[in-house]
Structure formats: structure tokens, C-alpha cells
Amino acid sequence: MDINRELLQFYVYKKVLKRRDADDVLIEANRLKTSVRDYLLKKELTTGTSELEVLGEFWCLPYIEVDMLDIDDQLFNDLSFEFMKKNKIIPFAIDKSGTLLLAVGKPLDCNAMSAISTCFYGDVDYVLTPPVQIDRYIDSIAAVISTSKALQDLNSEKDEEIFSAAEDADVVFKSDDVINNTSVRLVDSIIKEAIPYRASDIHIEPYDKKVRVRYRIDGDLQERAMFPIESYPAICARLKIMSGMNIAEHRVPQDGRINMLIGGKEYDFRVSSLPTVSGEKIVIRILDKTSFHFTREDLGFTPEENVVIDKMLAMPHGIILLTGPTGCGKSTTLYSFLKEINNPTVNIVTVEDPVEYTMLGVNQTQVNARASMTFAAALRSILRQDPNVIMIGEIRDEETAEIAVRAAITGHLVFSTLHTNDAPGAITRLEDMGIHDYLVSDALTGVIAQRLVKRLCPACKKRGKTNAKEMEALGISEPITISRPQGCQFCNNTGYKGRIAVHEIMHMTDEMRDAVTSQTTLNELRKIASDNGMVSLFDSCKSLVFKGITSIQELMTLNME
Numbered sequence: 001m002d003i004n005r006e007l008l009q010f011y012v013y014k015k016v017l018k019r020r021d022a023d024d025v026l027i028e029a030n031r032l033k034t035s036v037r038d039y040l041l042k043k044e045l046t047t048g049t050s051e052l053e054v055l056g057e058f059w060c061l062p063y064i065e066v067d068m069l070d071i072d073d074q075l076f077n078d079l080s081f082e083f084m085k086k087n088k089i090i091p092f093a094i095d096k097s098g099t100l101l102l103a104v105g106k107p108l109d110c111n112a113m114s115a116i117s118t119c120f121y122g123d124v125d126y127v128l129t130p131p132v133q134i135d136r137y138i139d140s141i142a143a144v145i146s147t148s149k150a151l152q153d154l155n156s157e158k159d160e161e162i163f164s165a166a167e168d169a170d171v172v173f174k175s176d177d178v179i180n181n182t183s184v185r186l187v188d189s190i191i192k193e194a195i196p197y198r199a200s201d202i203h204i205e206p207y208d209k210k211v212r213v214r215y216r217i218d219g220d221l222q223e224r225a226m227f228p229i230e231s232y233p234a235i236c237a238r239l240k241i242m243s244g245m246n247i248a249e250h251r252v253p254q255d256g257r258i259n260m261l262i263g264g265k266e267y268d269f270r271v272s273s274l275p276t277v278s279g280e281k282i283v284i285r286i287l288d289k290t291s292f293h294f295t296r297e298d299l300g301f302t303p304e305e306n307v308v309i310d311k312m313l314a315m316p317h318g319i320i321l322l323t324g325p326t327g328c329g330k331s332t333t334l335y336s337f338l339k340e341i342n343n344p345t346v347n348i349v350t351v352e353d354p355v356e357y358t359m360l361g362v363n364q365t366q367v368n369a370r371a372s373m374t375f376a377a378a379l380r381s382i383l384r385q386d387p388n389v390i391m392i393g394e395i396r397d398e399e400t401a402e403i404a405v406r407a408a409i410t411g412h413l414v415f416s417t418l419h420t421n422d423a424p425g426a427i428t429r430l431e432d433m434g435i436h437d438y439l440v441s442d443a444l445t446g447v448i449a450q451r452l453v454k455r456l457c458p459a460c461k462k463r464g465k466t467n468a469k470e471m472e473a474l475g476i477s478e479p480i481t482i483s484r485p486q487g488c489q490f491c492n493n494t495g496y497k498g499r500i501a502v503h504e505i506m507h508m509t510d511e512m513r514d515a516v517t518s519q520t521t522l523n524e525l526r527k528i529a530s531d532n533g534m535v536s537l538f539d540s541c542k543s544l545v546f547k548g549i550t551s552i553q554e555l556m557t558l559n560m561e
Contacts, residue, residue, distance in 0.1 A: 007058060008036050014054045016040075056128040066090070066133035067490040067497070068459055069103060079119060081138050087115050088131040090138070099123040105131030136196040139263055143193030150186035151225055183234040187242070190225070191269065191284070195262055198498075200286055200327070204239075206232050206279035218454050218499050219327070222492065232279055239282055243271035251275055257354075258284075270354065287356055294336045299329070300501035302543075308446070308505050308533070313341060318445030318508075319408045321395075323420040328452050329501055330417045331356055334391060337415060338362060341389060349385055351378040352393035367393070375400040383407060392416040398434045405435055408443035422537065423447040423506035424525040427516055441508075441516040449504040453541055453554040456483050457491035461548065470552050474542060483548035500549060502540040502558070507532070 008026055011017040017025065017040070029039040037055070056063035071092040084090055088105030095101060102116060104126050116124060190213055194202050199215035211232045213225040240247040243256025258269040270285040296306055312320055320337070322330040335357050342348060342361050353367035353375070363385070365378050375392060376399040382390055383403075394417045395401045408414045420426050426447040430440050461483040471479065485495025506512070506529045515528050530536070541558050544550045 007055075010058050011036070011040070011054060014057070016054050059128075061126055061128050063128045064103070065458075066103060066129045066137050069129075070489075071137075075100075076141075081142055083115070085135055085138050087111070088134050089116060090129070090134055091116070091120070095125075097123070099125050102126050103129040103134065105129055105134045135263055140193070140196030143189055143196060146189035147186065147193050147225065150182055150189050151227055153182045153185075181234075183231055184238055186227070186231075187235055187238045191258075191260065192262055193224070194284075194286060195267065202282075202284040202286070204235070204282040204284075206236075206276065206281065208278055211235070217492075218494070218496055219452060220454075220494070222494075229278070236273075236280055236282065239271060239284075240273070243269070245271070245273065250280060268356075294332060294339075296336060296340075299333055299336060301503065305503055305505055305535075308507050309337075309448075312446040312507060313337060315413065315445050317408055317411045317413055319404060319414045319416065319443050320445050321426050321447045322415075322417045322450060323423060323426050323447060324417075324450045325419065328450050330450060331393070333448070333450060333501070334415050334417065335359065338389070338391060341413075346388045347386060348389040348391070349382045349387040350391040350393070351375055351382060352391070376403055379403045379407070383412075387412060389413045389415070394418070395430075395433075401430055401433045401435055405430075405439050405443045408445075409439065413445075414443075420449070422526070423449040423504045423534065424522060424529055425449075426506075427525060428522050437517050437519060441513040444508050444516075446508055447506045449506075449537055450501050451537055451541075451558055452499045452501055453544065453550045453558065454496035455498040455500050455549060456485055456551055457488065457495055457497040459490045459497075460486040460488035460495065462486050463548065466552075473552060473556060474545065480546070482545055482552060485551050485553070495551075500544065502537055502544065504534060504537045504540065506534045 005026060008017070008022050012019050012022050025036060025039060029036050032039065055061075069090070069092045071090065072094070075091040075094070079089075079091065090103040091100055092103055093101040100116075100120050100122060102124055105128075190202065190204075194215050197215055197217055199217050201216040203212075203214040203216070203221065205212045205214070206229060209229050210226045211229055212223060213227075214221045214223050216222075237247050239245075240254070240256065243258045245254045245256040253275065254273045256271040256273075258271060260267050260269065265288060268287040270287070272283045272285075273280045274283075296309065301309065312318075322333055324330055331352075338348060338350075338359060342359065344361070347363070348361070349363045349365065351365045351367065355364045355366050358364065365373075365382070367373055367375060367378065375394070375396065379390070379392065379400065380403065390404075390407055390412055392400065392404055392414065395404060404414050404416060418426050418429055420429050424447070426449075427440055427444070430444075431437055463481050463483050465479045466474065466476070466482055470482070471477070474480075487493035487495045491497040509532050511532060512525070512528055515525055520528070537558060538555070541550065541555045545552055545555050
């Protein structure tokens, strides 16, 4: 039996692949003359992380996340970044017996295995690591080196910027002296460094004498760099040129966009400038346009919550609302729903501000206020496009809310977002916008309130018994074991790494609809929703505390909203 067939059967055994799909995968892999593993990855039937765990068991090799490795700097510096990225390898230690320990992302690549023998004479042991994590680690080191070098140059020289005349003339920035200019290199390296650090936003803030650079990572701002204020006009001009802003305008806020290819992936950077007393503050929102592969499970939905969502998505018409503050992942959740229902028999049209992810098979429209293309105006046109499903980026005003409700009660499935504190609050918000209670009752299918809480770092979280104060917060009478943040090199001494969503799902039952039309108070609506199975945001987060996924500090932060 060939290795492809053996590996395929093992994937089926480990439930990575369904048995009914196995034969088709093998036929297609053989036809394309590729391995089963590469075919599954290319067709997104598995992910690099999940399949590598299975592959490690298949080859009897240990599997580890790259962040869990204590990488020896000397060993790492002995090999070039290009060599390690090409072969998906990182040498991280030499044990007491003199054996080189090597993290590999392509265990079936014999060339990658043998390539290291040209650099190291001795025994080699391998551990499996997701190749995407190897690339991310190498890119992060390269970006840090680039940023540090640019900052040193900026601090050691008077940066004679060629942007000085940019306010008075149109300048074309294509020559080598521009590319190698210190400010240009600093801007590029700051942007590229943010990617492997998993930053969602970059803040560049001018003050009297210094400019501060901060990254928002896992919801918190972390300071990255400081440089002299004298260099900021050139850096600000560089960002404005890249994002298509007016570099001669400093008095009003501006918005722009940058598209860049970093590490083989296309990223979209939304740039916003705001005039301050010390200069223009720049905030850059980072969006990965090519890697939207989220499933409900990835977003933190539990099996019990998925049962309710399945009922909501199965409805042919009605409104499904996502509520929560800015930056809590509402749009990402909506996109995951659209991805599920997207098929050739359904006409999906969206109106967004702006379009964050592009999806094949979905007709996406962007709001343009200058051209009078508002949410309401776009919705009127969309209704003449024979849609089955409509996604509205946000219901902001009475006109948009009214059109959305009318669309829902005339046979369309509508998705949108609102800013409310909890799921039942969406009902009163719609009524405050002028929508009659009987229309809300008829149109609304369900509301999902969402928040993001930080995940405890798996490398350093510490388990221990609850004290009296913690027991009171959790509403328990007996001590239990929970996990607490500590801080280590893998989480940048924060104690947290990554975030997970918690949800409060309110499905509109007949009892809820009757309550809405009876002008029931918000507190009474909450009680009825709870009696009908709705789990509050607090209780959803509390279950993650019990499981050791997040901390009681995150739970209390959620409770203070």
C-alpha cells in the first residue's frame, strides 16, 4: 500500500476527513500528481495545525507550537532567513548528547531534511511545527531587526527627507533613494512587524518631542517604539502617499487605504488621520484579505449555541442581529455565517462600510457618502437585485432600520449589526429608532450579543484554588481549581495569548414575540429570554473560566460593562 493511501486512511481514522470523501481525494491527488497532504491543504479540507498533529502521530514524531520553543539565538542566526523559510525549518537547541533539535514544517520533504546536513554534522532529532508558525516567527525576527535598524539610523542622523517639498508639488516616489530612505524603511518595517505580532491596529502618535508607536495586540495597546518628532513630517507624508490621502491637508481628518503583499498574503490596511495639537495621529487597521477561514467553532461557539444558530440560519426570512461594542468581532461572525450559506442557488448581496473581506459568490457593495451612496440608498437598490440574503454592515439610523425590517418581512434573510450591551437590548434599540413593536416582533429572528475575552497563555498559566473573593465572583460556595495569568516570553509577559468570543444568543420564540408586542420592559424581556434558554454573556464567560481558557479578571471586566 502506497504512503498516500496509508496517510489517507489515517486521516479518516482521526476524523480529519470523512470516509465518503477519501476515495475522491485519492483520485484527485493522483491525477494532479501531488501528495494527499498537499491536496487537502490546497483545497482547505484541513488546516496546517490540525493536520500536523495527525501527521506527528502518523510518523511518531512530537508536535509542538513554535511559541512553546526556547529557541537558541546563536543556532537561529547560523542559518539565513531565506534558507529556513524555504525549507520550513528552525534549529532551536542542541541537547546534552550533541543532537541538534530541529523544528520542521514539512516532514515529508526529504530535500528539507537533507538540507540541514550541509550545515550541521551530527545527529538530528525532529519535532513537527506548523509551517505557517515557522514563517511567522522568522518574519517577526526580520521585522524587529529592520525596525531597530531604521530607528537607530533615525536617531543617529538628521533625516534629510525628500518629502520636504511634498506639500507644494506632486512627487513620484520610485527612485532607489526613496526606497532606501530612513523614514520610508521605518514605515515599511513598522507595518510588516505588526503582522507576525498579530496586531489588529497600529497607533502612531506625535507628542511635543517624541512620536510613539503602539500595537494593539489581543485588545490591549503595547508600546513598540519611540522616535524624534523632527522625523514625523516625513513619516506622516509617507503614510499619506501610500494610502492615497492629501499630503497637503493637515487640518481635517482623512481616511485612506493601503494594499500590501506581505509573506505571500494580501493585506488591507485602513488608515485614519486625526489632527492633534502636536501633529496628525495615524491609526492603521490591519485586515488579512486572504485568510478568512473561520468556522463557528473557531469563533468560540459551543455545540449548544450552534444548535440555536442552526435554527436561525435555516429560516427563509427575518433579521439576525449581531450586537456588541466596536472591535468585538461582529463583522467576522457575520462573514462566517455568509460563508456557510453561500452557494450557487442563493443570491447574497451586502452593503458595507468598508468591505473588510471579499468572498467569492457574494455581491459586495461599499458605502460612499461623497457619492450619496448611504446604507439606505444602497438598500433600496439592493432590493431591486432579486436578493435572497442581505447583509447590512450596520444599522445606524431610522431609515436603514425601516428598510431592513421591511425587507425581512417581505421574504428576505437579513444580517446586520447594532451597538447594544446585550441581546434583549436590540429590541428596545430598534423601537427607539422608530420601528413599531409589531414590526420588530414579526421581523426579528434572533440576536447574538458578542464580546472578546483574552485567552490565557498555555505556556505559563498557573492553576490554583479559588479564594473567597473569587468564589463570590463566580457564585460558588466550595473552592475549585482555576487558571491564572503569569507572563512569559511567549506571551510578551502579558499572561495572555489570543482571544476568544463569548456569546449571548436570544432566539425569538412565540413567547418572546408576544412579549415584544405587549410593550414588556427590558428587564422582563431578559427574564423571558433566560427562561427560554438564553445564556448570558457573564455565564458564557464563566464557563471559560471553569475550563481554564480565560481568567477571572477577564470575567470581571466583562461584568463591569
